Amino acid sequence: MRYLASLLLFNALFSYANAADKPSRKVVKLPGMMQEQLLANMRDHLLAMQEIQLALGAAQFDTAATLAEQRLGMSSRIAHDASRMAAYMPKDMQVAATQMHQAASEFAKIAQDSALQGDVKPAVRALANITAQCVACHRSYCVE
Numbered sequence: 001m002r003y004l005a006s007l008l009l010f011n012a013l014f015s016y017a018n019a020a021d022k023p024s025r026k027v028v029k030l031p032g033m034m035q036e037q038l039l040a041n042m043r044d045h046l047l048a049m050q051e052i053q054l055a056l057g058a059a060q061f062d063t064a065a066t067l068a069e070q071r072l073g074m075s076s077r078i079a080h081d082a083s084r085m086a087a088y089m090p091k092d093m094q095v096a097a098t099q100m101h102q103a104a105s106e107f108a109k110i111a112q113d114s115a116l117q118g119d120v121k122p123a124v125r126a127l128a129n130i131t132a133q134c135v136a137c138h139r140s141y142c143v144e
């Protein structure tokens with residue numbers, strides 16, 4: 001009985017996840033090279049998040065701040081060729097990208113404050129706010 005119940009629950013969750021995921025994503029068409037570049041940038045975003053978490057875990061707040069600003073923040077936009085990429089993105093997606101860069105720059109400031117105050121909690125909350133921007137864009141867009 002318990003097995004059946006968990007099977008039903010699993011099914012319900014799985015179909016919910018599918019329903020929530022698929023139909024709502026907008027397909028953004030990018031020329032092949034740019035698509036590859038976007039995905040390479042994305043993989044670096046994920047690596048940067050890992051490195052930031054490691055730095056925070058070691059109370060290396062300045063390192064966490066620098067990583068966030070240079071790899072994800074407003075300063076990273078030139079390296080990511082953001083303005084050329086933006087030409088292919090719907091307006092709302094450009095806004096989502098800017099919000100992620102802003103959230104990362106905001107994290108960098110908060111992480112530096114954490115260094116002075118010795119309290120990691122505000123930095124962890126600000127890090128979750130960067131992740132929220134990744135989640136929001138992924139929920140809405142995919143590339144082709």
Ligand code: HEC
Binds near residue numbers: 046072094131141
């Ligand atoms: C402005 C929109 C946007 C933001 C913000 C964004 N992404 Fe993405 N990301 C995408 C799109 C679009 C794809 C392609 C998804 C698809 O086609 O299914 C993608 C794909 C990825 C992939 C898969 C890469 C691959 O090789 O397939 C990773 C990893 C990723 N993103 C990480 C992140 C992380 C981490 C963040 C936040 C720090 C982030 N992204 C923020 C739009 C975004």
